[in-house]
Amino acid sequence: MSTRTALVANANPQGNRQYSRLTALKYVFLGVYALAILYPLFFLLISSLKDNDEIFSNPWGLPIKWGLNVYYQVWTQYEVGRYFFNSLYYSLLSVAITIFICSMASYAIVRMKWKLSKWTLGFFLLGLMVPVHSTLVPLYITASKLGLNYPRITMIVIFVAFAIPFSVFVLAGFIQGIPKEMEESGVIDGCSLPKAFWKIIFPLLAPPLATITIFNFLGSWNDLIFSLIFINDEYYKPIQLGIMRFQGNFSTRYSFLLSAIVIAIVPSVAAYMVLQDKIVSGITAGAVKG
Incomplete structure (x- = not known):
């Protein structure tokens, strides 16, 4: 069965390239989607470690002093x-x-x-x-x-x-x-x-x-x-x-x-x-x- 699959794959290289591109686009889309979901949680966690002044002066950066x-x-x-x-x-x-x-x-x-x-x-x-x-x-x-x-x-x-x-x-x-x-x-x-x-x-x-x-x-x-x-x-x-x-x-x-x-x-x-x-x-x- 594996030999037949390999022969089919070699016989249609253009279809394989198209499939690879679609797979790559799928993973890129899922990665961006996961990042869009996880980043607000990361931003919330990082901001919770800052004081009030640092939240407004450095909203996107990491905390200057780490502590709980x-x-x-x-x-x-x-x-x-x-x-x-x-x-x-x-x-x-x-x-x-x-x-x-x-x-x-x-x-x-x-x-x-x-x-x-x-x-x-x-x-x-x-x-x-x-x-x-x-x-x-x-x-x-x-x-x-x-x-x-x-x-x-x-x-x-x-x-x-x-x-x-x-x-x-x-x-x-x-x-x-x-x-x-x-x-x-x-x-x-x-x-x-x-x-x-x-x-x-x-x-x-x-x-x-x-x-x-x-x-x-x-x-x-x-x-x-x-x-x-x-x-x-x-x-x-x-x-x-x-x-x-x-x-x-x-x-x-x-x-x-x-x-x-x-x-x-x-x-x-x-x-x-x-x-x-x-x-x-x-x-x-x-x-x-x-």
Whole structure:
């Protein structure tokens, strides 16, 4: 086969040259595109190591003095560390609750055939058509009437509620493609229905679980509008609200602001790098098999 390929290649040198040019252009385009994406992150990181005067006097150059003193001040003196862990608490707990609820709900909708199973799935999917910001006023009125004075519980409930429609859509589509014989063999061996789900089905949900984890984590971590409305206590504010304290009415501490932004984007980048190989497969499987 290799000899035949070599003969074909030698017989058409012009086609080979054209293919090589197209390949070179493709790599040049991808390289420029990657540079255009990565350079803003590099500029942000370099600028965060400068003080205010150097940011304006030398915006494009490297820092004159290298050090992490600005990060230390931002983390401790300006309490960005507390904001950081507040956001981490909201995001991780809401994702864990979403996975627990939606995995079981999707399994019940797909596998347990009952009269309202399709209607229930449609009810969940209606949430995908509701604009998030259109619910701000009703949610605020409801929270006020119920007297919810627990910001952490309120934020987690909101994040979980808005994560359910997309999560059920992805998980239900994936579960439909899992052969029923796997559960039936487990039941024959003595597994109860809950045990068959947790021991057989749940481990197979790794791709869609990675998908909903990254999407819901980023949605919770990057939230600003709900936190701005429902959290008034400084102690419970997430990092997105904490960043706003560096911008005043008359001046802005750009060095501290940029350092806080770098800290804020680290979990998002880390989460995507860890789960990126399963995100596309989870979405594709849910869309095709559903």
